[in-house]
Amino acid sequence: MDNLTPQDLFSPSKAREQRAQAADWAQIDTWLSYRYSGRTVPSFERNEETLKVLRELMMANERADEEVTMFQRVEREACKELEEDESDTRKKTRNLEDEKLLENIKAQLTVEGSAALHALASTAVVLNTPTANPETMAHTLIQHTSASQTLTNNLNHIQSLQRYLEKQQSLLRAQLNELQSNPAFATPPNLQRQTTEQVRQTKHLRTKIREYEDKLSSLQSAQSRNTTTPGSKNISSAEAIADMLEQQTTLNTLKEKVEALEEEVKEFTGLPADKEAARKEVGKLEVKLDNMRRRRDALFGELVGK
Known part of the structure; x- marks a missing residue:
């Protein structure tokens, strides 16, 4: 590249040739570095003749x-084949020897010995x-x-587990x-109406x-006022007390009715408003109650058995 003239710089063919030579010299340098294994590569003149000789030498x-x-x-494949042939030969020889030994042993054995062998x-x-x-055979x-x-x-x-599961499945299906x-177990058709009522x-x-x-409260206040008045009003106070007792009795009766209704309403607490959904929920609770009864009976039976 030192011999380039200004005209060569604008020539595409010269540029391609210089790039090809640069690539060849890079390949030669890599090859020489590998051959010298880290040692210093001797210096030489870099021209076309030297490049041609080094390229032929590298190839x-x-x-x-x-x-x-x-x-x-x-050579490795041939050695491997020879080793395999020798191994096969030794195996065949050993097998033949073993067969001859086995035949000799069989010939010397009695009928019982042959059967035992x-x-x-x-x-x-x-x-x-x-x-x-x-x-070894005994341990195995x-x-x-x-x-x-x-x-x-x-x-x-x-x-056993499969039989138990099949039995439980039959019971659950029943x-x-x-x-x-x-x-x-059917939900009353007017359940929602009864609950609302x-x-x-x-x-x-x-x-x-x-x-x-x-x-x-008003009667009690009136009674307290009447007790502070003269004795001419004792009759009205007695009537007020009787009226108050009657109203108290009525009040107690109403309280009992309210408590009874609240107890009935509590039984339906948590049920959905939809009739079909309420039926399903009641059915689930009845199944749960039935299972608890069976469990109670089973525990009672175990206690009686003990």
Whole structure:
């Protein structure tokens, strides 16, 4: 790039050529730095001939590296195949020796011994033990027996639980059917009207109670005034007392009626205003009451059994 003239700076072909050479020199510098492994790269003249030689040298070096890598890979694969062949050969030889030894043992065994050997081998295969050692097989057999017993117990427990759930499901279905079909559990058709009427009567009676309480207060005030007057007014005081007692009796009667109505209204406290929703709520409460009765009977039965 030092040999560029002012005219070359405005030539597109020269600019492309200079960029290509700069990229080649960067690649050469990277390759030399890798080859010298951190050591200082010797200085040399940077011209086209040197670039051409270094480029050819780099390409030859890369081809040589690829050939060495390929040779090493082929060598490793060949060694692996040889090792596998040797391992297969040893296995085949060992298998043949084992088969010959087994045949010789079988030939020397009696009928009972052959049956015992076959039973031992079958047991080892079934238990999946790596060896036919009796102690190892015994431990494995104990483990299998314990696991089998545990699974059997769990299965019995699950079956019992399933039967219990099926029984409870049948009972719940029967109760649901009874609640839906039995007229005794049906909500009265005029429940909402009765509730409204009882609330209205309660308000009316409370108003009456306040009126009678006011009258009673007035009578008590009049009585207190009459007791301070001369004896000629004793007759009117006696009549006032009788009237007061009569009104007190009426007041007590009204209070009892109000309390009775309030108790009846309390039974419907919390029910929704809608008739169908009130019926459903009453049905739920009746189911809850039925369950509590069953629980009470069961507890009583347990106490009697004890």
